[in-house]
Amino acid sequence: MKKLKGKTVAEQRWVLRQLKDPYVKASHVQNFRCRSAFKLLEIDDKFRLLQPGHSVVDCGAAPGAWSQVAVQRVNSVGTDPELRRGTVVGIDLLNIPPLEGAHFLSSHDVTHPATHAKLLDLLPNGQAHVILSDMAPNASGFREMDHEKLITMCFSLIDLAEMILQPGGSLVCKYWDGGLTHKLQEKLSNVFGSVRTFKPHASRKDSAEKYLLARMYRKPVK
């Protein structure tokens, strides 16, 4: 096969997996930037978090597939003039190619105060209805270390929520399962009325990846 020529064994394995993957095929057909779009579609079909008119922050947005889904669901292009028009802001350390209906903060770190200041400017009234995070650090291959890194990133989303999430709002975040998962669930339960775990079918079975869905945000009283 032409696509396998000159590739290492690991690269060949990756190419073969991509070729067999129905979500990769479907993402090409439906013009999504990557297969992860189907994870958010599945989450949103089940939990109905993204409504027309909503303001959404997409953390770790590159290359932009979740933002594509969010743009459709919150009607941020105004495709349906009968419905309210929402806002989508995506943030990533990497470049995110432009997308109609979304504002992107490329080369921005979600945890950085300068990013928070820009977010407050871009969101209507500085408030979001939903924070999405598919963020992940570069995996080192050491499972527990990678898990801890990602959990620390998820903790930072709780601080972000305190700045921008409106009461009653929702947070979806990816985590890699491990020893600190219960700590994250506990922290989320302190400020959200409902917290649950979800593994979409589109998430590969051999991956430790799961999503936490936290709803009904209660802003902590200081």
Ligand SMILES: C[S@@+](CC[C@H](N)C(=O)[O-])C[C@H]1O[C@@H](n2cnc3c(N)ncnc32)[C@H](O)[C@@H]1O
């Ligand atoms: C799995 S990809 C996200 C895919 C995206 N949801 C989509 O559908 O196109 C994870 C992204 O998280 C980003 N990321 C990791 N740490 C970050 C940070 N501190 N701030 C912003 N983005 C970060 C990475 O650069 C990477 O692009």
